[in-house]
Amino acid sequence: MFQQRLTETSGLARACLHDAIRNDGVLAEAMRYATAGGKGLRGFLVMESARLHGVSDQRSVRPAAAIEAVHAYSLVHDDLPCMDDDDLRRGLPTVHRKWDEATAVLVGDALQTLAFELLTHDAVGDARVELIATLARAAGQAGMVHGQALDIAAETAPIPLNIDEIIALQAGKTGALIRWSAEAGALMASADPAPMRDYATAMGLAFQIADDILDVEGNAQTVGKAVGKDADAGKATFVSLLGLNAAKTRAAELVEQACDALAPYGQDAETLREAARFVIQRDR
Template sequence: MAEGFAAALAQAGRETQGLLRERLAGHDLPVARAMEHAVAGGKGLRGFLVLEGARLHGVAREAALLPAAGIEALHAYSLVHDDLPAMDDDDLRRGRPTVHVAWDEATAILAGDALQTLAFELCADPDVGPHRADLCLSLARAAGIAGMVGGQARDIMAETAAMPLDIDQITVLQQGKTGALIRWSAEAGAVMAGADPRPLGRYAAALGLAFQIADDILDVEGDAAKLGKAVRKDAGAGKATFVSLLGLDAAKTRAAELVEGACDALSPYGAEAATLRDAARFVIARDN
């Protein structure tokens, strides 16, 4: 991992988690502790993308930190609900017990609900600036039926489908389930500045798909201890993945091609986008 990117990613993680802890401080309900548990320990890639996009467009870091923390809260909500027995039924997330295991299912559902509403609270904060309504509208679309929730619904349907998904269907599924929030994160800084988000959107579209292919590869080759979650679940469930359809080597080649495409999309920003290029390369080189 490039040194500059590693430092920027770590700093973004510290700042977003710090802001989320501040917002939850003073609440003595168990659900608040469950929310803190859910947001801790992640890579913070989505918040990092918000902050980097904002930097490229001259948006103050203090303003950008609000939606950066917001997208991390929304991502955490999606993981809390995804881990529930009614969905993936996972006991481990980020190397720790999942929220419904550490507390109970009712608390996990409420924690996820509250993290989602916190995300919109942060994005709608007056300090975000004059384009905060645009941020909230685009986040609602990225998180809802046309984005993440729709992708998750397709994933659930695929588990009982008569025929496994083909490569085009999996691509559509993952563009919603994983890609929509990554794209929102990358475009948020441009939206805050009232600038054209399309170059960052093209970058994020390639990045999001490469990220999911890398996840599929890690499910096959990864170390559960490093990943902090179970591995080889997809194969055990008979799920079609990029690896099962393309083969391991071809999946790696496709991910590398997508990363190059993501880097090329950043050409309007020149050398200023070096950290975002490193982020794209990190996506397929990571081990967790």
């Protein structure tokens, strides 16, 4: 059920996002290129959390497209030479490799602003302002961008980060957008977002631990990007601090926490439970 719903929601969100990319030319082409692949997990979380709270796909598809736009912008900028300097993303040349660095910067800028335009649509409903405000916080200086700044600082820190510092870093860099995605449906329904927040906090951390494991065990061709970079850089990760087996155990425990957080929704939340299990079973 999860894979079917993931395919459905990712297709709807991508179509909505690409429809919103106006005009022709290099910028529009590169924006569509940057958003053409990926799992669509964040958009799925928006639409499935909305469904769980009685909100239709017609209303939730624009917030789903918005979070996918923000996520794609973050990847385009993250891949730049001044950040991670990656040549591959999702098995294809990164935007700055396929075009150039200036185009990559503009693509990221355009996708970020487009996300907030999507949230202003009448179909989103009365939660528009709250969704805009909370996404701005999740994506900005208190969320994802803050996490990225901590990550960059950690690369040259004289003392490697400890486990608590890595958790705090990832709560921003990876976790903030995942939390927003899971809470969006509750916000649109004027419901208590706390259970979804607890679910997403545990799931987001499991997701990052799984990424660290893939950096050790993954195959670059399957993962779609370079692997082994963390170890080569001597970077502290969940795997380097906990050990591979303990990291896998911790990720599995977090998935169970995420599933337990959905208890108030009963069997209606089974697709979201499957999503939590998926994040530590994926190979990319």
